[in-house]
Structure formats: structure tokens, C-alpha cells
Amino acid sequence: GENVEQHPSTLSVQEGDSAVIKCTYSDSASNYFPWYKQELGKGPQLIIDIRSNVGEKKDQRIAVTLNKTAKHFSLHITETQPEDSAVYFCAVRGENTGFQKLVFGTGTRLLVSP
Amino acid sequence: EADIYQTPRYLVIGTGKKITLECSQTMGHDKMYWYQQDPGMELHLIHYSYGVNSTEKGDLSSESTVSRIRTEHFPLTLESARPSHTSQYLCASSPPGQGPTLFFGSGTQLSVL
Numbered sequence: 001g002e003n004v005e006q007h008p009s010t011l012s013v014q015e016g017d018s019a020v021i022k023c024t025y026s027d028s029a030s031n032y033f034p035w036y037k038q039e040l041g042k043g044p045q046l047i048i049d050i051r052s053n054v055g056e057k058k059d060q061r062i063a064v065t066l067n068k069t070a071k072h073f074s075l076h077i078t079e080t081q082p083e084d085s086a087v088y089f090c091a092v093r094g095e096n097t098g099f100q101k102l103v104f105g106t107g108t109r110l111l112v113s114p
Numbered sequence: 115e116a117d118i119y120q121t122p123r124y125l126v127i128g129t130g131k132k133i134t135l136e137c138s139q140t141m142g143h144d145k146m147y148w149y150q151q152d153p154g155m156e157l158h159l160i161h162y163s164y165g166v167n168s169t170e171k172g173d174l175s176s177e178s179t180v181s182r183i184r185t186e187h188f189p190l191t192l193e194s195a196r197p198s199h200t201s202q203y204l205c206a207s208s209p210p211g212q213g214p215t216l217f218f219g220s221g222t223q224l225s226v227l
Binding site for chain 2: 001032034036041042043044045046074087089091093096100101102103104107
């Protein structure tokens with residue numbers, strides 16, 4: 001089945017710095033790559049996603065880039081703020097996972113210090 | 115904000131008890147999911163449903179069972195709880211169309227003593 005690796009597992013940055021989280025996947029047929037943010041005591045929430053026909057997508061301070069050849073995609077957060085502190089998950093949907101299911105990465109705990 | 119509700123938020127129960135975790139959504143979504151989240155944060159799909167009377171096992175084997183008699187309701191049942199079932203259980207739903215875009219509930223933290 002699909003294997004999704006996510007790095008780093010923890011990331012500490014100063015407010016205003018940028019943060020980058022990277023995921024790699026194994027199934028070349030995968031075609032949908034969302035990112036979820038989980039705040040303490042809550043369920044994960046979709047923050048941005050990208051499809052395989054697009055290389056980059058931006059939404060204000062967050063962006064996702066996709067390299068299909070290398071089978072990896074990354075989340076970029078610029079000008080980080082304390083409220084960005086949370087656990088971030090990448091996910092993958094592909095032919096081998098079933099088109100209505102997602103396989104999640106192992107999560108990255110981001111801490112933004114004021 | 116998504117309208118998907120899980121009850122109870124916290125449950126502490128003794129070994130051998132039967133429990134049902136409730137999940138309801140008011141968005142009319144056809145697809146629903148149960149994920150188990152371990153202390154290391156990883157999310158594991160344990161059950162999913164494409165619609166009424168449809169249930170499938172997920173990628174992680176689970177002793178729990180689910181039912182989908184109504185579109186809005188997707189309860190999870192453990193017939194005999196054990197300490198190894200201690201975990202966070204997250205319910206999610208997804209509308210028709212491309213994605214899936216999952217809307218998660220706030221979860222049930224289950225502790226089996």
C-alpha cells in the first residue's frame with residue numbers, strides 16, 4: 001500500500017521565521033495531496049491542498065509545492081505566528097489507497113516561540 | 115466550521131465493558147470515517163463508509179465495529195473494551211466530489227482501565 005513519510009517530527013522556530021515540512025510518498029499514481037492542521041483538543045482541519053497537475057499553490061502565508069518526479073511535497077509557512085503552533089499532517093490519495101481514502105503522514109509538531 | 119459531533123469527549127471505563135462512541139454530522143455527507151490516533155500522533159483509518167448500509171474496514175485492524183443505518187450517524191462499538199483500546203478516536207465525514215476533503219470531529223479520548 002501507500003507509504004507516506006513526514007519530516008521533521010518536531011520543528012521549533014522563532015516568530016517571523018519560515019517553517020518547512022516535507023512529505024514523501026511511494027505510489028506514483030497518487031494525485032491529491034492535502035495538508036491538515038490539528039490544534040490541541042481538536043480534530044485536524046484542512047488548510048491547503050494540491051492536485052497532481054499543479055506544481056505550487058499559495059494561500060496567504062502558506063504554500064504547498066509538489067515534485068511528482070521525486071514523489072515529494074512540502075508545506076511552507078512564512079512569517080510564522082504563535083497561533084501557527086499545532087500538529088501538521090500531510091496526506092495522500094491515490095489509486096492504490098482507494099480514491100475516497102487518505103493515508104496520513106506521521107505528523108509534525110510545530111512550535112512558534114514569540 | 116464543520117458540523118460534525120462526537121460524544122462523549124472523554125470516556126474512562128473498565129475492562130470488559132461494551133461501549134459505543136457516537137458520531138453525527140448535519141452536512142448530508144455521504145462518506146464517513148473513523149480514525150484512531152495514537153499518542154505519537156499518527157492517524158490510522160479503522161473504518162469507513164460510502165453511504166447508508168455501506169461499511170468497510172480500514173488500513174489498521176480494529177476489534178471495533180461500525181454501522182451506518184442513517185446518513186448522518188456513524189457509531190463505533192467495542193463489545194468488550196481492553197486497555198489496548200485506549201486511544202483517541204476521530205470521526206470524519208466528506209462530501210461528494212473530488213478530494214476527499216475530510217471534516218473531523220473533536221474526537222473521543224477513550225481510556226480503558
